[in-house]
Amino acid sequence: MSAAASAVLVDGLVVRFGEVEAVRGVSFAVAAGEVFGLLGPNGAGKTTTIRVLTTLLRPKEGRALVAGHDVVREGLAVRQAIGYVPQAISVDGALTARENLEFYARVTGVSGSERPERIAVVVEAMGLASFLDRLGRTLSGGMLRRLEIATALLNRPQVLFLDEPTVGLDPTARRVVWERLEILREEAGTTLLVTTHQMEEAERQCERIAIMDFGALVAQGTPEQLCDEFGVAALDDVFSAATGHGIDEGGTLRNVRAGRRLSRRLG
Amino acid sequence: MSAPAADFHAGSAELWPRSLLARLDRLREGTVAMGWAELRKLRHDHLDIFTRSVQPLLWLFIFGTALRHNRALSGGFHDYRAYLAPGVMAQAALFIAIFFGLAVIWERDVGQLQRLLATPIPRLGIVLGKATGAGIRALTQAAVLLTVLAAAGIAIHWNPLDVAGTLVLLVLGTGGFACLSMIIASLVRTRERFMGIGQLVMMPLFFASSALYPLSIMPQWLRIVARVNPLTYEVHGMRQLLLGISSGGTLWLDFAVGSLFLTITAGIAAKTYPRAIL
Numbered sequence: 001m002s003a004a005a006s007a008v009l010v011d012g013l014v015v016r017f018g019e020v021e022a023v024r025g026v027s028f029a030v031a032a033g034e035v036f037g038l039l040g041p042n043g044a045g046k047t048t049t050i051r052v053l054t055t056l057l058r059p060k061e062g063r064a065l066v067a068g069h070d071v072v073r074e075g076l077a078v079r080q081a082i083g084y085v086p087q088a089i090s091v092d093g094a095l096t097a098r099e100n101l102e103f104y105a106r107v108t109g110v111s112g113s114e115r116p117e118r119i120a121v122v123v124e125a126m127g128l129a130s131f132l133d134r135l136g137r138t139l140s141g142g143m144l145r146r147l148e149i150a151t152a153l154l155n156r157p158q159v160l161f162l163d164e165p166t167v168g169l170d171p172t173a174r175r176v177v178w179e180r181l182e183i184l185r186e187e188a189g190t191t192l193l194v195t196t197h198q199m200e201e202a203e204r205q206c207e208r209i210a211i212m213d214f215g216a217l218v219a220q221g222t223p224e225q226l227c228d229e230f231g232v233a234a235l236d237d238v239f240s241a242a243t244g245h246g247i248d249e250g251g252t253l254r255n256v257r258a259g260r261r262l263s264r265r266l267g
Numbered sequence: 268m269s270a271p272a273a274d275f276h277a278g279s280a281e282l283w284p285r286s287l288l289a290r291l292d293r294l295r296e297g298t299v300a301m302g303w304a305e306l307r308k309l310r311h312d313h314l315d316i317f318t319r320s321v322q323p324l325l326w327l328f329i330f331g332t333a334l335r336h337n338r339a340l341s342g343g344f345h346d347y348r349a350y351l352a353p354g355v356m357a358q359a360a361l362f363i364a365i366f367f368g369l370a371v372i373w374e375r376d377v378g379q380l381q382r383l384l385a386t387p388i389p390r391l392g393i394v395l396g397k398a399t400g401a402g403i404r405a406l407t408q409a410a411v412l413l414t415v416l417a418a419a420g421i422a423i424h425w426n427p428l429d430v431a432g433t434l435v436l437l438v439l440g441t442g443g444f445a446c447l448s449m450i451i452a453s454l455v456r457t458r459e460r461f462m463g464i465g466q467l468v469m470m471p472l473f474f475a476s477s478a479l480y481p482l483s484i485m486p487q488w489l490r491i492v493a494r495v496n497p498l499t500y501e502v503h504g505m506r507q508l509l510l511g512i513s514s515g516g517t518l519w520l521d522f523a524v525g526s527l528f529l530t531i532t533a534g535i536a537a538k539t540y541p542r543a544i545l
Contacts, residue, residue, distance in 0.1 A: 017545075054385040054545055076387055084385040087377030094308040106300035107388040109293070135311065155386075 007032045007191035008053060012062035015048050022048045024215040025062065030193055030208075032158075035185060037206030038195040040237070045215040046195040048088065050161050053193070054084045062122035063214045067158045072074030080109070087163040087195075090148055093137030097128055097147050100136060101154065118154050125187075126180050142173025146180060152182070159191045160184075168202065177207055184249040203235040213243045295390040296393070301396020306403055317402065320411040323359035327351055327412075330479075342481035344512055349421050353433065353505035354478035356412050357498060358404035360437055364444035365469045367401050372461055377541050384541055386469075392535040394449060398533060407442040409434060429508040432518075439525030440501035444472075453536070453543035460513035461530030479504050481514050500524040506516035 008030040013256065015023040023045045025135045030036040038046045050056040053066055055075040063072045067081035077250055091100045101122065105115045112226050123129055126146040131139060165181075166174040167171060179182060182188055182205075203223045210220040219226055223235050230241035240246055311538060331348040334340055341350035374380040383393060407466050413430070418422060424430075448465070472480075475489055476498040482490050493499045504521030507513045 051381070053304040053542075055379075056381060056384055056541070077386045079385055082385065084382060086381045088376070088381075089384035091305065091376040092308070092379060093377075094311060095304060096311075099304070099307050103304045104386070105302060106303065107383065109296065109298065109387055114288045 004032060006065070007034070007067060008036070008193060009065040010049070010053070010062070011064070012066060013049065013059050014061035015045075015052060015057060016060050018239055019247070022215050023052070023059070026212070026215075026217050027062075028210045028217060028220055030159075030191060032191055033189045034208060035181075035194065035206050037190045037202040037209040038193065038212060039197065039199065039202050040195075040211055040212035045151045045210055047214075049162055049258070050163050050193070050195060051082075053078075054082060054161055055079055060175055076138040080155065081158045083149075083155065083157035083160040083163045083190075085145075085148045085152050085160075085165060085169065089144060091136045091144060092133065092150060096133050097139065097143075100147060101128075104151035105154045110154055117133060118156075123149040124155045125153065125184060127176070140173070142176060145160050145169060145173070147179050149177070149180070153190075157190060158186070159193060162192065162194045164195055164197070165196070166198070174201075181205075199234075199236040199239060209235070211239060211242055213239075218242045224232055283404055286412075290389070293387070294389050294392050297392020298395040298399060300388065301393055302399035302403070305396065305400025309400075309403065309407070314488070316407050317411075318409050319359070319363065319404070322362070323408065323412055324415055325357040326358070327353040327415075331355075339484060340480045341510070342483060344516060346421065349423060349475065349510060350506070351479065352416055352421065352423065353509055354502050356409050356433075357437060357440060357502050357505065358367055359408050359412070359480050360401075360441040361444055361469065361472060361498060363404050363408070364401045364441045365448050365465050365472075365539055367397065367445040368448035368450075368465070369458065369461060370397070371449050371452040371540070372456065372458050375456070381544050382435065386545065389537075391533065394446060394533050394536040394540060395442075397446045398529070399451065401441050401445035402438035402440050406434060417503055424511060433505045433506045434502050436504045436521060436525055439529050440497060443497060443525065443528035445531045446536040448531065450532065450539050453539040457540045465470040472496060472498055477506075477514065483514065497524055497528040527535075 006029045008028075010029070011027050013026045014021065015025050026045070026049060027209065038049065040046050048057065052059050053064055053071060055071050055078050058072055066078045069077040069081065071078050092103070093104065097153075098119075099118045102115065102188050105118060110118050123132065126149055128143075128147060128150055131143055136144070136147070149162070149165070162181075167175055169177065181192060194206065200213075206223070208220065209223055209226060211218050211226075212233060217240065220230065226235060228236045229235065232238055232241055303405060327348060331351045335347050337347055338344075341347040344350045358421055371380065374383075379530050384390075417425075447468075451468070452461055471492070474491040476496045477493060477497060482493050482499070485493060500516070500521045503514060504518055506526070507518055507521070
């Protein structure tokens with residue numbers, strides 16, 4: 001795959017926190033318009049990789065291009081071309097849904113004359129009309145996620161990064177979020193880079209998948225390719241076949257605590 | 268060889284002011300966006316601003332009334348409550364500002380900070396917008412305090428220019444202390460440690476300043492500390508404008524110190540802020 005056709009190109013990425021190597025030489029490419037899943041247990045380095053791609057962290061080695069721009073040297077151009085929904089809740093609970101949309105339209109540089117139309121489009125796309133004037137802190141987990149995704153679409157991103165978009169959501173809310181994302185991709189051709197530790201969800205939603213474990217990429221391909229490669233029937237079994245351990249065994253106290261706190265808040 | 272070089276120089280000379288203007292414009296947009304959000308939050312929570320306005324009134328009417336006729340504390344001025352008014356106005360704003368950094372830690376914990384830093388908004392715009400938010404809160408408190416001063420018949424200069432100048436000094440100082448608080452928050456990163464350090468910083472700032480009493484009654488070593496405290500200049504300028512009394516310094520120095528303090532702390536905060544996510 002050539003660099004020009006890739007929405008995201010990651011080459012030999014290394015990230016260290018002191019002694020700890022959180023990402024150890026990861027390389028992959030995401031084609032424009034693709035839904036790409038980054039899979040792995042908590043602490044595998046998925047979020048760290050996303051933070052490099054969203055210009056929040058500088059890699060120690062290697063390089064990454066997002067929408068054709070280098071994440072270190074052209075950080076501003078990258079930030080203009082992307083949308084990012086972090087794992088934790090990123091909308092402001094002290095503002096209404098509408099005010100959150102207005103705020104993110106302003107900070108992503110949508111001009112005043114374009115704002116009403118852009119906001120109307122994402123409200124329609126994510127189905128927010130019924131709770132626009134409620135404060136963020138009164139919204140349910142599913143509403144919050146849709147609102148967050150909506151705020152990340154206001155600048156019409158080429159690449160949308162979603163870090164564990166369905167964690168803590170009940171099955172209905174989860175389905176609604178994915179339906180909305182599916183429509184978005186069909187209509188706007190947005191590239192989606194999604195992290196998850198739910199194999200079954202990845203199998204259903206992602207066209208291609210990269211599996212991370214302890215900071216390294218252990219396998220990548222379409223779900224079918226991965227099943228064939230490891231001689232298993234479902235993607236669920238690919239992880240243990242590729243790494244020799246279960247997906248729920250990774251992670252640290254900090255990850256577990258953060259995950260539980262998040263689920264509690266999302267209720 | 269020389270022609271392309273000349274072209275290059277001509278081209279860059281033309282480009283430079285335009286890109287600088289564009290950058291300033293983005294900074295303005297970012298600051299306005301952050302300030303707008305802060306203002307909206309305030310509108311959803313009027314009770315907060317009301318309860319915070321009570322504290323300076325307690326200082327003024329309990330502490331101030333108890334020591335009303337003490338001429339030493341007021342540096343010879345006839346009414347200690349009037350002398351104290353600019354001090355408690357600045358102090359109440361300091362209380363808001365110094366705990367403003369707590370929001371940085373909160374926003375880091377919930378994920379808002381990561382999200383914001385991945386948008387094209389300039390870092391300095393985030394910091395200045397937050398400082399504006401602190402300034403707006405300080406202004407609403409000041410409005411309550413001024414209203415009460417008028418109702419209680421405590422004599423100050425009601426000349427609009429004097430009041431406006433006082434509020435400018437208040438906003439500069441509050442913005443500067445809010446930035447200082449954001450610097451501390453982005454370095455210590457946990458709520459508990461931040462609260463400890465916040466208390467540790469606030470008390471000396473308050474007591475080693477001219478907020479409650481003039482520098483002239485302090486021992487020499489404390490006077491030196493107060494001289495490097497931006498709060499001293501803030502209060503000095505406010506007192507000169509509202510009461511017409513000065514303990515020696517000049518008004519332009521007070522404005523200069525306020526502006527410089529805000530510029531330096533905002534510049535540092537813009538650098539340390541992105542580190543808060545680690």
